[in-house]
Amino acid sequence: MIRESWVDQADEVPIARQCLLAGISRATLYARQKPKEIDGNDLLLCGLIDTEYTKHPFYGSRRMGVVLRKAGHKANRKRIQRLMRMMGLTGMAPGPDTSRPHPEHKVYPYLLRGVAVLRPNQVWSTDITSIRLARGFVYLVAIIDWYSRRVLSWRISNSMEATFCVDCLEEALRTHGKPVIFNSDQGSQFTSDAFTGVLKREGRAISMDGRGRAFDNIFVERLWRNVKYEDVYLQGYGTVVELTAGLTQYFTFYNNERPHQSLGNVTPEVVYRTAIGGGVMIVDKYPRAVDELPVPLRSTGNSSTAEAGSNMVGEEIAGQYYPVVTEEQCAA
Secondary structure (H helix, E strand, O other): OOOHHHOOOOOOOOHHHHHHHHOOOHHHHHHOOOOOOOOHHHHHHHHHHHHHHHHOOOOOHHHHHHHHHHOOOOOOHHHHHHHHHHHOOOOOOOOOOOOOOOOOOOOOOOOOEOOEEOOOOOEEEEEEEEEEEOOEEEEEEEEEEOOOOOEEEEEEEOOOOOHHHHHHHHHHHHHHOOOOEEEEOOOHHHHOHHHHHHHHHOOOEEEEOOOOOHHHHHHHHHHHHHHHHHHHHHHOOOOHHHHHHHHHHHHHHHHHOOOEHHHOOEOHHHHHHHOOOOOEEEOOOOOOOHHHOOOOOOOOOOHHHHHHHOOOEEEEEOOEEEEEOOHHHHHO
């Protein structure tokens, strides 16, 4: 701490030279600096980026720069990348490192392609989105039931740590029971031991989107569009307290009053409660060969299949078996 005080950023001597003379690391010096406040112009650009990203989530920094320049705003690509990274936004298109999990976290396979969702609590999924306030951004996580599109739980946080995601998951399990399969993207919050540990504790199957596949978790992505265009952008929340109160009202409206076109204009709450009128299936355009399947998807009753499935925990729904994939099977 004493040596760090020797460094004067206003001095003519470069910071790198001062750190070398003081015998300290530049990384240590920068890490202990107070974060700079976001200026008004950055907030304006963040708002424009957020609005455009909600309309076109496949836009990356290059196309976002074209949109901003057409609107009369000057911002180079590095600045746009910095702002998008700060908001946790990435263009939803195949490319290098479009979804980067924590390098030490385990990534699970996607289990839902070609699987018919036939009842409530068969498949849950989750995701995180950023929401702009008057001065800054916060993050919203929600858990949705695929069959009924009902929002089961949600949380707001001013950081991207995994804690608020785990709290959201615990509330959904405590209030609505347990899903057969739980799906998420490969974000570090959902690949963390704290999050996957809860699902393992409950014996649930863990599924994760493939890299660059924006439609693997399409229902939560559509929810974010509804939340922003039907509530957030109209209300213009200024504080976290206002946002929390507003989203509480909106999700109540979304679940209990808002007609859902894909559900025959019935509300998600009714479909979730009655188990009538919902369902979905992600079409498998690229099916794997039978001998490449990690586990059998249906119990046929013969000895070889029975032996293969004897060590699995799962559930049979409408004649189809949904396994909980073990770590050994995932590694294979």
